[in-house]
Each structure stands twice: as structure tokens, then as C-alpha cells.
Amino acid sequence: MxxxxxxxxxxxxxxxxxxxxxxxxxxxxxxLGIVLLxxxxxxxxxxxxxxxxxxxxxxxxxxxxxxxxxxxxxxxGTRCYVHLRGDDLESRFPGVLSSLLEAAPxxxxxxxxx
Amino acid sequence: MxxxxxxxxxxxxxxxxxxxxxxxxxxxxxxLGIVLLxxxxxxxxxxxxxxxxxxxxxxxxxxxxxxxxxxxxxxxGTRCYVHLRGDDLESRFPGVLSSLLEAAPxxxxxxxxx
Numbered sequence: 001m002x003x004x005x006x007x008x009x010x011x012x013x014x015x016x017x018x019x020x021x022x023x024x025x026x027x028x029x030x031x032l033g034i035v036l037l038x039x040x041x042x043x044x045x046x047x048x049x050x051x052x053x054x055x056x057x058x059x060x061x062x063x064x065x066x067x068x069x070x071x072x073x074x075x076x077g078t079r080c081y082v083h084l085r086g087d088d089l090e091s092r093f094p095g096v097l098s099s100l101l102e103a104a105p106x107x108x109x110x111x112x113x114x
Numbered sequence: 115m116x117x118x119x120x121x122x123x124x125x126x127x128x129x130x131x132x133x134x135x136x137x138x139x140x141x142x143x144x145x146l147g148i149v150l151l152x153x154x155x156x157x158x159x160x161x162x163x164x165x166x167x168x169x170x171x172x173x174x175x176x177x178x179x180x181x182x183x184x185x186x187x188x189x190x191g192t193r194c195y196v197h198l199r200g201d202d203l204e205s206r207f208p209g210v211l212s213s214l215l216e217a218a219p220x221x222x223x224x225x226x227x228x
Contacts, residue, residue, distance in 0.1 A: 099212075
């Protein structure tokens with residue numbers, strides 16, 4: 001198994017993204033805040049994210065988002081990068097992510113950049 | 115407290131409906147199926163709903179939907195009626211419910227009418 005295969009095995013294919021898993025993943029204010037931050041389409045290093053949680057909790061949230069098909073994670077040496085799978089989600093569930101992002105600011109936890 | 119007050123106390127006001135609670139409530143295939151069935155706007159008796167779960171589990175799902183602000187329940191004697199708060203949800207989170215309903219059929223559990 002090449003590193004690329006390993007990377008793909010951690011991410012569901014677009015057609016396999018489950019609506020109920022996406023909704024469950026986004027039902028947490030921290031994860032909603034991360035998605036809102038990433039919604040500008042730019043890739044970020046995990047270390048750049050400034051969320052009001054511990055590193056281990058952040059890591060759990062990142063795994064939940066990735067395994068639900070919401071984000072894509074990429075390792076480069078010891079650094080982890082993440083970006084939103086905005087196009088994949090739009091193609092799988094048209095209009096869902098954009099309407100959620102419009103509604104999210106009131107409840108998303110404040111996740112910023114360091 | 116009049117019966118009407120009691121009824122209202124069980125339902126969050128439109129402005130108090132929480133996006134994360136709505137997403138959490140809809141992250142279950144049975145509840146998604148109930149919402150899909152009710153999306154025609156018609157009020158239904160609980161007894162009419164044909165969901166592949168026990169009565170007590172159905173009752174739990176109905177409470178989850180009601181307390182999240184997704185449905186409104188009305189008792190008439192020993193009968194419980196339910197309808198979708200479609201207009202309230204559309205006014206609170208424009209586009210969210212309609213896009214979810216478009217995406218839902220693939221994953222919603224089969225909930226029909228007896």
C-alpha cells in the first residue's frame with residue numbers, strides 16, 4: 001500500500017459520503033466553526049487553527065470531519081494540512097453545505113487562525 | 115398553566131431553534147424519514163406513521179424532533195398529531211430544510227403510512 005493509497009483509504013469517495021454522517025459531524029459547534037473557517041477554500045495547517053479545545057480534542061474533531069467526507073487531510077512530514085471538500089459535498093448534496101454555512105455563524109464556535 | 119401554555123413549553127420558539135440541535139436530530143435515518151414524510155405539510159396522527167421501530171422508539175424520535183423545533187405536536191384526547199414546522203425552519207435557516215429534503219431520500223429510512 002503506497003502512502004497515497006493510505007491517504008485515500010481514510011477519505012470516503014464522494015459517492016460514499018453519507019448525509020446522516022455529515023449532519024452528525026456538523027452538529028458540533030467546534031466542528032461547525034472549523035468548517036466555517038475552511039469555507040474560504042484555502043488549505044490550512046492544523047497548527048494554524050485556533051480552536052478553544054485541547055490538541056487531542058482537535059485531533060478527534062478533525063478525524064470526525066475527515067471520515068464523514070467533509071474535509072481532506074494531507075500529511076507532509078510531521079505537518080498535517082486540511083481543506084474543505086466543498087466541491088465534493090456540493091456535487092453529492094447540492095445546496096446543503098452552502099445553506100448550512102449561511103446559517104452557521106450564530107452557533108459555530110469561534111475558530112480562528114493563530 | 116393552561117394546556118396551550120404546556121403545549122408551547124414543549125416547543126422552542128422559532129428564534130430559539132438551534133442549528134446544531136436540528137442537525138443532530140436529522141442525523142438519524144428514521145427521523146430523516148419521518149421529516150421526509152411530513153414534508154408535504156400535512157398533519158398526521160402518530161398512529162398513522164409506519165416506521166420500522168417499536169412504539170417506544172418512535173415516541174423517542176418524535177420527542178427529539180419536537181424539542182429540536184423541527185415538528186409541532188398537538189394532543190387531542192388520547193391522540194397525538196404531528197406536523198413539520200417547515201415555515202419556521204425556512205424563516206430561521208433559509209434553504210437548509212429544502213436542500214436536506216432534496217438530499218434525504220437516499221438515506222432516510224422507509225417511513226410510510228399505515
